[in-house]
Amino acid sequence: MYTRLFQNHMVRREVPLDPIWDFHILSSSGEKQEEYKMLVPSCWESNPNLASYKGKAVYSKRVTFGGNARLVFKGVSHTAYVYLDKKQVGYHYNAYTEFDILLQDIPHGEHLLEVIVDNSFHEESALHVSNDYHSYGGITRPIVLEEIGEMFIKNTHFIPNQEDGKWYASIRALLRNLSNEKKLVTLKIKVGDDEISFVDKVLPPNAETLLENRFEFPAATTYTLENPKLYMLEAKLFDKEKEVDDLIDRVGFREVKVNGKDILFNGEKVIIKGVNRHEDYAEFGCALPIEAMYRDIEMIKSLGANCIRTSHYPNDERVLDLCDENGILVWEESHARGLSEEQMRHKNFEKQSLDCIKEMIESHINHPSIYVWGILNECVSNTEFGRSCYAKQFELIKHLDSSRPVSFASLEAHIGSDLCLDLVDIVSFNIYPRWYHETSVKDSLYNLKKFVNSTSGAGKPLLISEIGAGAIYGYRNNNQEKWTEEYQKTALTEQVTTILSDEELSGVIIWQYADCRVDKGWFHGRPKSQNNKGLVDTYRREKLAYHKVKEIFLSY
Numbered sequence: 001m002y003t004r005l006f007q008n009h010m011v012r013r014e015v016p017l018d019p020i021w022d023f024h025i026l027s028s029s030g031e032k033q034e035e036y037k038m039l040v041p042s043c044w045e046s047n048p049n050l051a052s053y054k055g056k057a058v059y060s061k062r063v064t065f066g067g068n069a070r071l072v073f074k075g076v077s078h079t080a081y082v083y084l085d086k087k088q089v090g091y092h093y094n095a096y097t098e099f100d101i102l103l104q105d106i107p108h109g110e111h112l113l114e115v116i117v118d119n120s121f122h123e124e125s126a127l128h129v130s131n132d133y134h135s136y137g138g139i140t141r142p143i144v145l146e147e148i149g150e151m152f153i154k155n156t157h158f159i160p161n162q163e164d165g166k167w168y169a170s171i172r173a174l175l176r177n178l179s180n181e182k183k184l185v186t187l188k189i190k191v192g193d194d195e196i197s198f199v200d201k202v203l204p205p206n207a208e209t210l211l212e213n214r215f216e217f218p219a220a221t222t223y224t225l226e227n228p229k230l231y232m233l234e235a236k237l238f239d240k241e242k243e244v245d246d247l248i249d250r251v252g253f254r255e256v257k258v259n260g261k262d263i264l265f266n267g268e269k270v271i272i273k274g275v276n277r278h279e280d281y282a283e284f285g286c287a288l289p290i291e292a293m294y295r296d297i298e299m300i301k302s303l304g305a306n307c308i309r310t311s312h313y314p315n316d317e318r319v320l321d322l323c324d325e326n327g328i329l330v331w332e333e334s335h336a337r338g339l340s341e342e343q344m345r346h347k348n349f350e351k352q353s354l355d356c357i358k359e360m361i362e363s364h365i366n367h368p369s370i371y372v373w374g375i376l377n378e379c380v381s382n383t384e385f386g387r388s389c390y391a392k393q394f395e396l397i398k399h400l401d402s403s404r405p406v407s408f409a410s411l412e413a414h415i416g417s418d419l420c421l422d423l424v425d426i427v428s429f430n431i432y433p434r435w436y437h438e439t440s441v442k443d444s445l446y447n448l449k450k451f452v453n454s455t456s457g458a459g460k461p462l463l464i465s466e467i468g469a470g471a472i473y474g475y476r477n478n479n480q481e482k483w484t485e486e487y488q489k490t491a492l493t494e495q496v497t498t499i500l501s502d503e504e505l506s507g508v509i510i511w512q513y514a515d516c517r518v519d520k521g522w523f524h525g526r527p528k529s530q531n532n533k534g535l536v537d538t539y540r541r542e543k544l545a546y547h548k549v550k551e552i553f554l555s556y
Contacts, residue, residue: 003074003142004250005290005321011236011246012152015065015145026056026116040143043077043136043285050137052520059115059139066108068148068178071101074317075141077286078128081116093352094127095119095140095286096313096335097359104178115139126346127335127353132531133278133312134517140287141316150179151203153247156189156235158366159403160220160253162266167220167253171196172212173235177203186238187211191251192231193219222266223252223368225306228327233366250324252368258405258425263461263506265329265371271500272329272463272507273553274307275300275535279315280516282538290318297322299540300513304553309465309509312337312377314360323369330367331407331465331509333374334360334393341380344389353389354396361400370404372426373397377409382417390420409465412436415448421457426506430466434491435482441467441498449504461506467495468511471545472527473537483527485544492545493552500556510549514540 002008023038036047044050044057073080077095081088090101119137121129128135154174161168169191177183182205187198198211221229230250237245254266262269277296279286288296293316300308306329310319313335323330334357343349357375364370375393380386394406405425410418412431421427429452433444452462471488480487492510499508515534518526530538535546 013147021059040139042287044138056118069103070146079118083114126349130519136285152245158251167217190234220253223254225327256371274509275513276309276311277513278516320367330369337377339379378411381420382414387419426461427457428463428465435469464508466511468533470532489544
C-alpha cells in the first residue's frame with residue numbers, strides 16, 4: 001500500500017498486509033464482544049452498526065515475517081496499543097500523526113498482530129475532547145510493515161535556502177544501527193541530477209547517528225506556485241559496496257520569509273486566498289481515499305484558492321503531496337482547538353502537544369507547500385499560563401525547523417487581551433462579523449488592526465485565518481435569513497472583498513471548505529450535528545457561496 005503518491009523504497013521490502021482485518025468491540029473490562037470485518041484504513045463509523053460508537057475495539061491479523069521490521073502507522077484515532085503475539089510492543093496517542101514501532105529479532109513465521117484502538121474522551125486524553133469536529137475511531141490512515149536489516153535510514157530532512165541567486169540545502173539524515181558492532185557506511189543522496197555523499201561514516205552499535213551538511217545545487221529549478229518543480233530525494237545506504245537500505249522522498253527549492261507586513265515566497269509578496277479544511281467526508285469520515293483527496297484539491301484549485309489550512313491537526317501526507325504537486329500553500333497546524341486554561345492544565349497536555357508537534361514536523365518538514373506552522377487554535381492566548389504554553393510550543397518548532405514562519409489563530413474575543421503576538425512571525429485572527437454579531441466587516445477590521453498595532457504584533461503580516469457564515473445545503477429563500485444559502489453568499493461577499501481590498505492585510509482563509517460532522521454536545525448552533533459553514537456540503541455539493549467566492553478569488 002502506497003502511503004505517499006510515489007514509491008518510498010526500491011531496496012527496503014514491504015510485507016503485504018491484507019486490508020480486511022478481524023475486528024471486535026471491547027467491553028469496559030476488555031472482553032471481546034461484537035465481531036465484524038473491518039477495512040484498513042477506514043473509520044469504524046463507516047459500519048452502520050458503529051456509526052456513533054465511542055470506546056475501545058481490537059483489530060487483529062496474522063502476518064508472516066521475521067527478523068527486523070518497522071511497523072509504520074500513518075494514523076490511528078486516537079489512542080493505540082499495539083501487540084505482537086499477545087505482547088505489547090507499542091503505544092501512541094493522537095489520531096493525526098505518524099508513528100512507528102521497531103521489531104527486532106522476530107522469529108520467521110506467522111505472528112498475531114493486534115491493535116487496540118480507543119476513540120473515547122478518556123481521562124488521559126488532553127487534546128481529543130468533545131469538539132466542533134468529530135473524533136472518529138479506527139486505523140484511519142495507511143499502515144505498512146517494512147523488513148529492515150541491521151542498519152536503516154530513519155529519515156532525511158531537506159531545508160533549502162537561496163544566496164546570491166544560487167540554491168543551497170542543509171540535508172540531515174538519521175541512521176540507525178541495530179547491531180552490536182560499529183559499522184562503517186557511506187550514504188549517497190541524489191537530488192535530481194546532483195549527487196552528494198557522506199563517506200565512511202562510523203555508526204556506533206545500537207544507536208542512532210545524525211549526518212548533516214550543507215550543499216550547493218547549482219542546477220536547481222526554483223519551486224514556484226505557478227511551476228511547482230519537485231525533485232526526488234533518493235538516499236541510499238551502503239555497507240562497503242553493498243546497498244543495504246534506501247529511502248525516497250520529494251522536495252522543492254523555495255524559501256518562505258516575512259519582511260515587515262509581507263509574507264514572501266521566493267522573495268515575492270504573496271496574498272493568501274485560502275480555505276480551512278477538515279478531513280471529513282460524508283461516506284468516509286476522516287479516512288479519505290485518494291480519490292476523495294484528489295477531488296478536494298481539484299475543487300479548491302477551481303475556486304481560485306492558493307492555500308489550505310489543515311484545521312486543526314496535521315493532515316494525511318497524501319494531501320500534502322497533492323498540494324506540493326499543485327502549488328497550493330499549506331498552513332499545517334498541530335492538534336488543539338478551543339481549549340480552556342483548565343483543559344491546558346491537564347496533566348498530559350504539555351507532553352501530548354509537544355509530541356504532536358515533533359511528529360508533525362519530523363514527518364512533514366520536506367513538503368515545499370508548507371509555508372507556516374500553526375498551533376493552539378483559539379486557545380487561551382490571553383492568560384499568563386496560556387502564554388507560557390504558546391511560548392514553549394513555538395520554541396520547539398523553531399528548534400526543529402527555523403526555516404518557516406510560525407503563527408496561531410487567535411480568538412475574536414481576545415482582541416484587546418491577547419498576550420502572545422510577540423511570539424509569532426504572522427499575526428492571525430478568527431473573526432465572524434455578519435455571523436455571530438452584526439458589526440460590519442470594515443468596522444471589525446478597524447478594531448482588529450487598532451489593537452494589533454498597539455501591541456508587539458505591529459508591523460507584522462496580519463492574516464484573517466477564519467471568517468465565514470453558515471448555510472444548510474438546499475435551504476433557499478429570498479429573506480436573507482441566516483442558514484440560507486443566500487445569506488451565506490451575501491455575508492461572504494462582504495467579508496472576502498473587504499479583506500482582499502485592504503492593503504494592510506496578508507489575505508484570508510475562509511471557514512470553511514466543506515461541512516463537517518461535530519461531536520455530540522455541539523448540536524446548539526450546529527444544525528444536523530454539522531458545522532455548516534462549508535462552501536460545499538459533506539458530499540461536496542456546491543452552495544451558492546462557492547461560486548461567489550470563486551468569482552472574487554479569481555478577480556484578485
